Amino acid sequence: MNDPATIRRLYGRAQGHKLRKGQAALVDDLLPKVAVPEGAIDAVRLFGDERPLRLEIGFGAGEHLAAQAAARPDTGFIGCEPFLNGVVGALGHIRDGSLGNVRLYMGDALEVAERLPDGSLDAVYLLHPDPWPKARHAKRRMMNHGPLDLIAAKLKPGAQFRLGTDDPTYCRWSMMIMAQRSDFTWLAERPGDFLERPADWPETRYERKAREQGHEVWYMTFRRS
Numbered sequence: 001m002n003d004p005a006t007i008r009r010l011y012g013r014a015q016g017h018k019l020r021k022g023q024a025a026l027v028d029d030l031l032p033k034v035a036v037p038e039g040a041i042d043a044v045r046l047f048g049d050e051r052p053l054r055l056e057i058g059f060g061a062g063e064h065l066a067a068q069a070a071a072r073p074d075t076g077f078i079g080c081e082p083f084l085n086g087v088v089g090a091l092g093h094i095r096d097g098s099l100g101n102v103r104l105y106m107g108d109a110l111e112v113a114e115r116l117p118d119g120s121l122d123a124v125y126l127l128h129p130d131p132w133p134k135a136r137h138a139k140r141r142m143m144n145h146g147p148l149d150l151i152a153a154k155l156k157p158g159a160q161f162r163l164g165t166d167d168p169t170y171c172r173w174s175m176m177i178m179a180q181r182s183d184f185t186w187l188a189e190r191p192g193d194f195l196e197r198p199a200d201w202p203e204t205r206y207e208r209k210a211r212e213q214g215h216e217v218w219y220m221t222f223r224r225s
Helices: 021-029 043-047 063-071 085-099 109-114 135-139 145-154 167-179 205-212
Strands: 055-056 076-078 102-105 121-127 155-165 184-186 218-224
Touching: 021 043, 021 063, 021 085, 021 135, 055 063, 055 109, 063 085, 063 121, 076 109, 085 102, 109 145, 121 145, 145 155, 145 167, 155 167, 167 184, 167 218
Parallel strands: 055 076, 055 121, 076 102, 121 155
Antiparallel strands: 155 218, 184 218
16 A cells, blocks of 8 residues: 555645634634544544544535534544634534534644544545646645545445546546546446536535536545445
8 A cells, every 4th residue: 555644745825814803712712622632533532432434635614514414413524624714614614503523633634544443434525625737746636546545444345435526637637546446436327427416415615616617516426345
């Protein structure tokens, strides 16, 4: 297995606009209560009981993460996002929805995945990742064999890996990478399966903006073989 640590690094700013007073209070008061702890983690340590676990890599402002958590209150959700403003958005959803089944990590999602037991995840979501469109930056894409090796190890057999993108280059790249793997099966049987958003795939702000700009969006669901 490729070592994910040798092929990944977080790029970009950790914070955008300055936080307002209420947002800063969320970070100070709520984030410590829902933050992923250091060290080895599992459902019991995160939520106090044995329950299914799902991981979202780069949750943006947290709309999808919160909607999934609200729809599955008996499942534990781990959301990872390197940017503070996105974490603040997710904290607002957690507060407003009284979501006790979400834990957040501000940083590298793969670092969190490494601390989970193998075969412990029911689903992994990767929605609209940074496409790094230039060819020389392709190694920075999350859709590479190193990260996918780790994701595959943490998913249960039969579990789902979902990818959403509105970038044509990233879409083609992802299809090429996944076609090289025997540990994932693409579940699409007809064009509508990846051109139409599934009913249990909540729309994100980023996706809506992409459509308003005239971009096509692709929805890919893979099963861990």
